[in-house]
Amino acid sequence: RVLHQGDEARIRRREPSLTFLDHTLAISQLAADLTVTSRLDLVDLLELTPEPGCWRSFQRGLEGSVTLRPDLAVAVQAAGYHYQWFVEVDLGTHSSTSVVRKCRVYQDYWCSGIEQDAHGLFPKVLWVTPTVRRAEQLRRAISAAHDLYENLFDVIATDEAVCHMVGVR
Numbered sequence: 001r002v003l004h005q006g007d008e009a010r011i012r013r014r015e016p017s018l019t020f021l022d023h024t025l026a027i028s029q030l031a032a033d034l035t036v037t038s039r040l041d042l043v044d045l046l047e048l049t050p051e052p053g054c055w056r057s058f059q060r061g062l063e064g065s066v067t068l069r070p071d072l073a074v075a076v077q078a079a080g081y082h083y084q085w086f087v088e089v090d091l092g093t094h095s096s097t098s099v100v101r102k103c104r105v106y107q108d109y110w111c112s113g114i115e116q117d118a119h120g121l122f123p124k125v126l127w128v129t130p131t132v133r134r135a136e137q138l139r140r141a142i143s144a145a146h147d148l149y150e151n152l153f154d155v156i157a158t159d160e161a162v163c164h165m166v167g168v169r
Helices: 018-039 096-112 114-119 132-144 158-165
Strands: 044-050 056-059 065-068 072-078 081-089 124-129 153-157
Touching (some): 018 081, 018 158, 056 096, 056 114, 065 096, 096 124, 096 132, 124 132, 132 153
Parallel strands (some): 081 124
Antiparallel strands (some): 044 072, 056 065, 072 081
């Protein structure tokens, strides 16, 4: 905040909630883990963009302009492969219905073709969950939503996220 005092930065009028702090710390931990992995020369970290820098706006039918708000945009190169991700960190605080609703926004953005025109491909959407049980719950919810293109989404527990993102299964 001190560095951006002259900017028109958002002024927080209240303390952030514990849920907000936990979510921010989980995103930061994932970013730190990716950075450490790249510094060990295991992968090349090509992009690591947190929000709001990774947000995307697009026209969504009659709804007008919609902003897609991933937690991170990540691109890595490992073992000759290039991986790109929109990352959503889920701490189990939202219902499966809310997650599916957000998946529909991702799918609508994918259908718009904007990302593909700008970057040549659409990043896979990775939901990172605190537990394997929560990951399975979200996988089932995404699979049950028959209007979703399942291959657009991966769901993984936090302890496996970095390995999954760099192609180590």
